[in-house]
Amino acid sequence: MPKMKTHKATAKRFRVKKSSKGTKVLKRTDGQDHFNSRESGNTRRNKRSDNTASAPLAKTVLKALPYQN
Numbered sequence: 114m115p116k117m118k119t120h121k122a123t124a125k126r127f128r129v130k131k132s133s134k135g136t137k138v139l140k141r142t143d144g145q146d147h148f149n150s151r152e153s154g155n156t157r158r159n160k161r162s163d164n165t166a167s168a169p170l171a172k173t174v175l176k177a178l179p180y181q182n
Contacts, residue, residue, distance in 0.1 A: 120177035127166065127174050129181040136182060138171040139163040 128139045145160040152160070166174060175182040 117179040119179065123174055123177040127178070128163075129175070129178060131182075136171075136175070138166040138174050140166050140170075 126140060130137045130139060140163065142160045142162065142164055149157055149160070
């Protein structure tokens, strides 16, 4: 059976973290590319951290990244 292909666009946008508690899919916070100067300081700071993907999105991402899960 041939190797499955990794969906490269998905691989660039998401990171998969595995631990004893399970697998987490991390994604960048939305809307932090530009127009951040008008945001409040709290909003700007919160945008710097990554978010955990929802369960349905994580399932889709893990299908697109066959050798990460």
